Amino acid sequence: MKKSILLVALTAAFSASSTFAGGSLFGGSESDTVSGAGAMYGGASIGQASDSTCNSVADQAGALLGNIDCPTPSGWKVFGGYKVAQNLAVEGSYVDFGEAESNFTIPGGIVGNAVANPASIKSTATGFGVSGVASAPVTEQINVFGKAGFTAWEKEGDLTVKNVTVGTTKKDVTTVSSTDGVDLSLGAGAEYKINDNWGVRGEVEHFNGLNANLYSAGATFSTF
Numbered sequence: 026m027k028k029s030i031l032l033v034a035l036t037a038a039f040s041a042s043s044t045f046a047g048g049s050l051f052g053g054s055e056s057d058t059v060s061g062a063g064a065m066y067g068g069a070s071i072g073q074a075s076d077s078t079c080n081s082v083a084d085q086a087g088a089l090l091g092n093i094d095c096p097t098p099s100g101w102k103v104f105g106g107y108k109v110a111q112n113l114a115v116e117g118s119y120v121d122f123g124e125a126e127s128n129f130t131i132p133g134g135i136v137g138n139a140v141a142n143p144a145s146i147k148s149t150a151t152g153f154g155v156s157g158v159a160s161a162p163v164t165e166q167i168n169v170f171g172k173a174g175f176t177a178w179e180k181e182g183d184l185t186v187k188n189v190t191v192g193t194t195k196k197d198v199t200t201v202s203s204t205d206g207v208d209l210s211l212g213a214g215a216e217y218k219i220n221d222n223w224g225v226r227g228e229v230e231h232f233n234g235l236n237a238n239l240y241s242a243g244a245t246f247s248t249f
Contacts, residue, residue, distance in 0.1 A: 066114075067105035068226060070243025074100040074122040076148075077236045098123030100239050106158065114158040116172065120230075122150040122237060131186060144186045150235055152178035154210050166218045170228075176210040178234050179203070208234030222247055 075097050100123045106116035124147060131142045156174025163169055185199045214228025227242040 062108050062110050064108045064248050065105070066108070066245055066247040067103070068243055068245035069101070069103045070226065070228070070241035071099065071101045072239055072241030073097045074125070074150075075238045075240075076125060077238070093129040094127050096125045096127065098125045100241065102239070102241060102243075112160045114160070116156050116158050116174075118154045118156070120152045120154065120176070120232075120239060122152075122235070122239065124149050142186050142188055144184070146182055146184050148180060148182040150178060150180040150237070152176040152210075152232065152235070156210065156212070160216075163215075167215060168218070169215045170213065172210075172212040172230075174210055175207055176232055176234065177205070177207045178232065179205040180235060206234040208232065216245065 076095060100121055102118050102120040104116055104118035106114045108114045126145055126147045128143070128145045131144050154174055154176035156172040158170055158172040160168045160170035181201070181203045183199055183201050185197055187197045188195045189198045191198075210230060210232045212228050212230035214226060216224050216226040218224045224245045224247070225242070226245050228240075230239045230241075231237075232239070
């Protein structure tokens, strides 16, 4: 339901942008073409994600649970946008934060064993987002930009505790959890213009609901 609401908002934002810029998603007046307004763009990026929640747990509970691994899984995203003005765009994106696995040890006695239990948490997360993007030129080929918007996200996690004593046997016990929400997302980056259509882009984004960051780089293609 939350994802559907965000997709409706994204559609409305692009429709409003088209009207504001002159009607056609693929065109506009000559002055629009010169200024960049009316251009559509898209691209794909790859990078690494980091989980601030894991880092916090590692700092606070590391002494109790042993060394906790906080991985930086490979993530990727695809995105597309529409320029309502030379330095202002509306952008939508799909983000996959990859699969992260954290390993640690639960001290003996907590889950019924006299000895310590190895444990791990595996998690995956994805999100659909819509943002406003403001940019400013540094040179003729380099632009810097900042963005703010909302992301509808979903996260699934599996907690596995190994060698748990259940009756007279030992087995691995797994608990599955799933959470979702719609929360603020922020980002900043820079883009290098190769020619009128192609460019390369690097950025860092923070997703409040997931308490996660994504560092990525990729290619962009613009209609103008």
